[in-house]
Amino acid sequence: MVRTKKLPPVGIIGGSGLYQMAGLIVDELRVVETPWGLPSDPYMTGSVNGTPVVFLSRHGKGHRYLPSEINYRANIAGLKSLGVERVLSVSAVGSLKEEIPPGMMVVVDDFIDLTKKREMTFYGAGAVGHTGFGDPVCPQVAGSFLDATQKLGYSSHKGGTYVCIEGPSFSTKAESRLYRSWNADVIGMTNATEARLAREAGLCYATLALATDYDCWHPDHDMVTVADVLAVMHDNVEKANAILLEAIGKLPERTCNCASALKTSLVTDHSVIPEKTRKNLKFLGIL
Numbered sequence: 001m002v003r004t005k006k007l008p009p010v011g012i013i014g015g016s017g018l019y020q021m022a023g024l025i026v027d028e029l030r031v032v033e034t035p036w037g038l039p040s041d042p043y044m045t046g047s048v049n050g051t052p053v054v055f056l057s058r059h060g061k062g063h064r065y066l067p068s069e070i071n072y073r074a075n076i077a078g079l080k081s082l083g084v085e086r087v088l089s090v091s092a093v094g095s096l097k098e099e100i101p102p103g104m105m106v107v108v109d110d111f112i113d114l115t116k117k118r119e120m121t122f123y124g125a126g127a128v129g130h131t132g133f134g135d136p137v138c139p140q141v142a143g144s145f146l147d148a149t150q151k152l153g154y155s156s157h158k159g160g161t162y163v164c165i166e167g168p169s170f171s172t173k174a175e176s177r178l179y180r181s182w183n184a185d186v187i188g189m190t191n192a193t194e195a196r197l198a199r200e201a202g203l204c205y206a207t208l209a210l211a212t213d214y215d216c217w218h219p220d221h222d223m224v225t226v227a228d229v230l231a232v233m234h235d236n237v238e239k240a241n242a243i244l245l246e247a248i249g250k251l252p253e254r255t256c257n258c259a260s261a262l263k264t265s266l267v268t269d270h271s272v273i274p275e276k277t278r279k280n281l282k283f284l285g286i287l
């Protein structure tokens with residue numbers, strides 16, 4: 001694609017099995033402190049074919065944080081402070097559908113959030129905000145993922161509902177069957193939280209989910225183990241990297257509605273917001 005303008009930095013969040021990005025020429029490791037604390041790692045900043053890119057490993061180098069321990073607010077706020085406007089996430093997921101076999105990519109377009117003990121908002125502490133999340137995924141970023149998988153000839157599933165559980169244990173059979181009865185497509189432990197915070201921060205967000213297993217519902221497959229997940233990720237990491245590179249190149253100029261959340265969510269009269277909260281909201285561009 002011939003661009004008329006240089007893109008602002010593109011954020012990449014890598015999940016299980018994707019702790020760095022092939023093709024990213026790293027210039028710097030940036031430690032960023034946010035009002036919500038430290039992100040999972042220093043950000044790897046650099047460029048891909050001339051486009052500035054910021055990479056973060058969601059679980060940190062060496063996979064140190066449980067899904068419930070990840071500081072999602074710091075991760076998202078840190079990206080925002082580095083000028084990122086769009087986030088491409090990669091995640092390992094269990095498949096809840098026969099027709100999504102391990103190895104297949106799913107470009108998720110909806111979530112069912114079953115998490116219970118996470119910080120999932122930037123609001124509070126004297127500032128009330130309610131953000132629309134009816135369409136939780138940026139259509140442009142999702143579209144770039146889909147175009148990229150198509151161009152590269154990889155089989156992918158357009159759209160899909162991601163059930164986000166608290167973890168860290170995998171689901172029981174009864175739970176897995178329940179999620180299937182809801183017609184959900186894939187299951188993971190991280191993305192609903194990340195997507196919600198990205199939207200509050202006015203960032204575009206979409207996920208390339210790689211099915212690594214059939215969770216525990218499938219009568220003809222063994223129950224999921226960490227070893228299976230990492231082995232399938234390992235076998236497909238080149239594909240995921242190739243899709244990321246292609247998708248970055250396919251991102252159009254930003255004309256979606258995701259950033260409007262910044263200006264349409266806050267309810268509280270600005271004059272009564274405490275100074276510290278005001279500063280935090282300014283960090284995100286909400287005030």
Ligand SMILES: CSC[C@H]1O[C@H](OP(=O)(O)O)[C@H](O)[C@@H]1O
Binds near residue numbers: 015058091167229
């Ligand atoms: C290592 S298996 C469970 C683990 O994998 C997924 O991680 P991510 O979404 O960061 O790719 C899942 O959400 C769990 O955190």
Ligand SMILES: Nc1ncnc2[nH]cnc12
Binds near residue numbers: 095171187224
């Ligand atoms: N079956 C599964 N359940 C939850 N998270 C996962 N990540 C990869 N496979 C998973």
